[in-house]
Amino acid sequence: DCHARFRRMQGYNVLHPIGFDAFGLPAENAAISRGIHPHTWTMSNIQNMRRQLGSMGAIYDWGREIICCVPEYYRWNQWLFLQLYRAGLAYRAKAPVVWCPSCQTVLANEQVVDGSCERCHTAITRRDLEQWFFRITKYADQLLDFTGLLDWPEKILTMQQNWIGRSEGAEIGFDISHHRLDVKEIRTFTTRIDTIFGVTFMVLAPEHPLVPRLTSKAQHEAVADYVAQARRTSEIERQSTDKEKTGVFLGSYAVNRLNGEQVPIFIGDYVLMSYGTGAVMGVPAHDARDLDFARKYDLPIRQVIAPATWDGPDASGLAEAYLGDGFMTASGRYDGMTNQEGKQAIAEDIEKRGWGSRTVSYRLRDWLISRQRYWGTPIPMVYCQACGIVPVPEAGLPVLLPPDAEFKPTGESPLAAHPAFVHTACPQCGAPARRETDTMDTFVDSSWYMFRYTSPHYHEGPFDPALMQKWMPVDQYTGGAEHAVMHLLYSRFFTKALRDLGLVEFGEPFLRLYNQGIILGEDHEKMSKSRGNVVNPDVVVGQLGADATRCFMMFIGPWDQGGPWSDVGINGVARWLNRVWGVMEHDPAHLDAGAANSQVVRDTQRLLHQTIRKCYQDLERFKFNTAIAALMELTNHLSRVWAEADVDSATWRECTRSFLLILAPLAPHIAEELWERAGHPYSIHQQLFPKWDEELAAEDTITLVVQVNGKVRDRIQVPAGISSGQAQELALASPKVQSYTQGKAVRQAVYVPGRLVNVVVG
RNA sequence: GCCGAAGUGGCGGAAUGGUAGACGCGCCGGUCUCAAAAACCGGUGGGGGCAACCCCGUAUCGGUUCGACUCCGAUCUUCGGCACCA
Numbered sequence: 040d041c042h043a044r045f046r047r048m049q050g051y052n053v054l055h056p057i058g059f060d061a062f063g064l065p066a067e068n069a070a071i072s073r074g075i076h077p078h079t080w081t082m083s084n085i086q087n088m089r090r091q092l093g094s095m096g097a098i099y100d101w102g103r104e105i106i107c108c109v110p111e112y113y114r115w116n117q118w119l120f121l122q123l124y125r126a127g128l129a130y131r132a133k134a135p136v137v138w139c140p141s142c143q144t145v146l147a148n149e150q151v152v153d154g155s156c157e158r159c160h161t162a163i164t165r166r167d168l169e170q171w172f173f174r175i176t177k178y179a180d181q182l183l184d185f186t187g188l189l190d191w192p193e194k195i196l197t198m199q200q201n202w203i204g205r206s207e208g209a210e211i212g213f214d215i216s217h218h219r220l221d222v223k224e225i226r227t228f229t230t231r232i233d234t235i236f237g238v239t240f241m242v243l244a245p246e247h248p249l250v251p252r253l254t255s256k257a258q259h260e261a262v263a264d265y266v267a268q269a270r271r272t273s274e275i276e277r278q279s280t281d282k283e284k285t286g287v288f289l290g291s292y293a294v295n296r297l298n299g300e301q302v303p304i305f306i307g308d309y310v311l312m313s314y315g316t317g318a319v320m321g322v323p324a325h326d327a328r329d330l331d332f333a334r335k336y337d338l339p340i341r342q343v344i345a346p347a348t349w350d351g352p353d354a355s356g357l358a359e360a361y362l363g364d365g366f367m368t369a370s371g372r373y374d375g376m377t378n379q380e381g382k383q384a385i386a387e388d389i390e391k392r393g394w395g396s397r398t399v400s401y402r403l404r405d406w407l408i409s410r411q412r413y414w415g416t417p418i419p420m421v422y423c424q425a426c427g428i429v430p431v432p433e434a435g436l437p438v439l440l441p442p443d444a445e446f447k448p449t450g451e452s453p454l455a456a457h458p459a460f461v462h463t464a465c466p467q468c469g470a471p472a473r474r475e476t477d478t479m480d481t482f483v484d485s486s487w488y489m490f491r492y493t494s495p496h497y498h499e500g501p502f503d504p505a506l507m508q509k510w511m512p513v514d515q516y517t518g519g520a521e522h523a524v525m526h527l528l529y530s531r532f533f534t535k536a537l538r539d540l541g542l543v544e545f546g547e548p549f550l551r552l553y554n555q556g557i558i559l560g561e562d563h564e565k566m567s568k569s570r571g572n573v574v575n576p577d578v579v580v581g582q583l584g585a586d587a588t589r590c591f592m593m594f595i596g597p598w599d600q601g602g603p604w605s606d607v608g609i610n611g612v613a614r615w616l617n618r619v620w621g622v623m624e625h626d627p628a629h630l631d632a633g634a635a636n637s638q639v640v641r642d643t644q645r646l647l648h649q650t651i652r653k654c655y656q657d658l659e660r661f662k663f664n665t666a667i668a669a670l671m672e673l674t675n676h677l678s679r680v681w682a683e684a685d686v687d688s689a690t691w692r693e694c695t696r697s698f699l700l701i702l703a704p705l706a707p708h709i710a711e712e713l714w715e716r717a718g719h720p721y722s723i724h725q726q727l728f729p730k731w732d733e734e735l736a737a738e739d740t741i742t743l744v745v746q747v748n749g750k751v752r753d754r755i756q757v758p759a760g761i762s763s764g765q766a767q768e769l770a771l772a773s774p775k776v777q778s779y780t781q782g783k784a785v786r787q788a789v790y791v792p793g794r795l796v797n798v799v800v801g
Numbered sequence: 802g803c804c805g806a807a808g809u810g811g812c813g814g815a816a817u818g819g820u821a822g823a824c825g826c827g828c829c830g831g832u833c834u835c836a837a838a839a840a841c842c843g844g845u846g847g848g849g850g851c852a853a854c855c856c857c858g859u860a861u862c863g864g865u866u867c868g869a870c871u872c873c874g875a876u877c878u879u880c881g882g883c884a885c886c887a
Contacts, residue, residue, distance in 0.1 A: 068886095147885040147886065201805080276802085281802050519881085523805075524804085525882080525883095597814085600807080605813070608813065611826055664814075664815085665814095665815070669823095669824085742820075744820045749819090749867065754820070795820075797867055
């Protein structure tokens with residue numbers, strides 16, 4: 040709010056909207072535990088938050104308010120889903136969900152505590168369901184291109200880059216034709232095709248489709264047990280590099296086509312079905328995880344890349360996996376090449392022989408949007424016996440979420456238990472058909488809502504193209520860093536997809552991004568009801584007012600870091616605002632009685648112009664805490680100057696006028712009131728931010744710090760424009776400095792203009 | 802575990818590689834008051850010294866530099882994210 044008000048005072052036409060991302064799990068949970076319908080609960084919360092935001096003096100344009108859980112909004116979720124479906128960007132596939140066998144329901148990760156259901160403490164398992172995905176991976180390379188972003192925190196870009204996780208490598212097939220299956224090979228992705236001669240085993244993900252078919256009779260039971268165990272383990276656990284690598288031999292072999300060797304096939308939970316092909320070639324000599332695995336199961340370790348000084352394998356074996364570059368060895372006709380040359384040569388050869396190809400793999404996975412929940416946007420699809428999957432025609436939108444569904448857990452998607460919702464006619468052939476009963480991930484709602492703000496009541500589409508042209512993309516977005524790799528990536532993907540559909544004309548939704556922090560409770564923990572550390576804005580605003588509340592939140596610390604609330608700390612800000620009131624209410628006519636001190640007038644003007652400059656720069660960069668500190672210093676100065684009656688009334692009027700204008704975005708109510716009482720025309724919030732004069736802000740004299748060998752030994756007042764030679768001369772002339780340089784050779788003197796001289800003696 | 806951050810007085814924090822601790826809270830002292838509160842004024846990193854002033858000090862250890870809270874390496878701790886919280 041402060042930033043929006045500041046931008047308006049810079050002369051911008053500011054669209055500062057508000058909305059409620061109102062679908063999702065919390066509403067459903069609260070509704071279940073309180074027996075209130077999610078809609079009722081959500082709307083009453085919204086009503087309360089509107090009131091509280093209003094009480095803080097927020098200038099949101101309420102005429103543009105968006106609420107995601109109303110049909111006027113979510114019908115466009117459905118419409119956009121259909122556009123993505125037609126563009127081939129939405130598809131169905133099997134994917135596991137977390138399942139509580141006791142509650143007979145799907146669980147969110149958040150509802151899993153130590154591998155058990157948070158409600159009934161039963162150990163969880165996983166089930167495969169047909170679900171809807173958005174093909175975000177198609178945009179992986181475009182999402183790695185950050186050139187359209189003007190100003191985003193570097194750390195967010197780094198996190199997105201690592202999350203997308205592009206790696207170049209090769210896919211190669213290991214021959215299993217001797218098993219006489221319809222599948223002739225196991226495809227595996229590797230970034231180290233140069234180590235292919237070091238392969239001594241293969242590991243498949245436990246979920247790999249070939250696992251049951253490659254398991255020997257003797258190993259059947261052990262494999263089944265291991266797969267069941269893996270189904271209970273979370274991916275975070277499975278990826279832990281600390282965890283002991285485990286696996287089970289399938290009792291079968293695959294052939295490394297490059298050397299004709301047979302290698303044993305294992306399953307292991309450190310291999311994930313969601314990355315690469317779900318199968319890895321085990322090269323223990325050159326991969327740390329593979330080495331752990333080989334040691335545990337006593338598999339051969341064969342070094343195939345070696346540093347130039349290497350003189351053959353050590354009898355005691357490899358201490359750790361060799362990850363560096365080197366020369367190819369034990370690699371047939373590739374021996375003697377550098378491994379980089381080997382990489383190219385092998386890749387070319389396997390491409391020629393049809394065994395594999397160079398490829399790029401991403402860590403990024405497609406976006407699973409299906410939720411087996413009630414409180415979300417119904418996915419607008421119909422399943423017909425004859426026609427298959429049929430999209431709901433646009434004229435049939437919105438597919439309304441029935442108000443009377445059973446949203447408590449029953450064992451299937453809540454909407455599946457609502458016959459009137461499920462049973463419909465096929466839009467194509469008119470025969471009886473079933474509706475899709477899953478709802479959408481709420482990240483879908485938040486992936487495009489900013490566009491809706493341009494035209495929140497538009498009926499012809501999700502947004503009015505003319506108004507999009509006028510306002511979008513968003514110039515300044517603020518949001519928490521916790522959104523780094525999901526919401527912020529999903530909305531970037533949506534924007535690019537909508538651009539390719541011809542719906543928007545730009546490829547990035549947010550030009551500038553600022554991460555705000557979180558105001559914590561007095562105990563330095565996140566505010567939560569269970570911790571009992573929640574600060575109620577109604578109470579604080581009621582006691583000390585909206586301006587003190589706003590200013591204190593901004594004064595706690597750097598806005599991007601957040602910080603702890605303090606019930607006593609806010610008194611300091613409240614006191615300051617009271618002093619501001621007192622100082623601004625002084626009658627300047629009183630000053631004309633005495634004689635102004637010209638030096639104090641000059642100092643006052645300088646401080647005023649420095650303060651305008653500092654606050655302007657700070658407010659542009661969300662540095663509210665230091666802007667307020669600067670205003671406090673000016674308040675202290677004006678207070679002193681008034682007591683001594685050292686300035687003339689014209690200077691005083693200039694100071695108070697500019698002060699109030701700077702205060703306006705921070706403490707809008709007090710600023711407006713004082714503005715009016717000073718006789719200025721309504722409203723202070725329609726004024727421009729004051730301008731500063733660099734000449735008036737410039738210092739006449741500076742404190743020259745004099746160091747000897749980097750330690751401060753003296754401070755000298757000198758004219759601001761002093762030359763390097765003069766500064767060094769003055770520094771060396773200082774008696775304090777001389778007591779340190781006495782009898783020693785001055786080897787060097789470093790002058791930092793306007794700051795210090797460092798005399799180096801030795 | 803992996804990815805990304807952060808660590809400065811009693812507390813919140815300030816400091817383009819150049820005066821560490823701005824501003825505020827708290828505390829101590831004073832003015833006013835019968836007294837208290839409020840308000841106002843002054844002091845306040847630690848240690849030493851009558852004082853001038855000196856030494857130490859930005860999580861820990863090491864490095865780069867004339868000079869490091871700031872840059873580099875390692876370690877510890879805390880926080881955000883890890884794909885169904887949003």
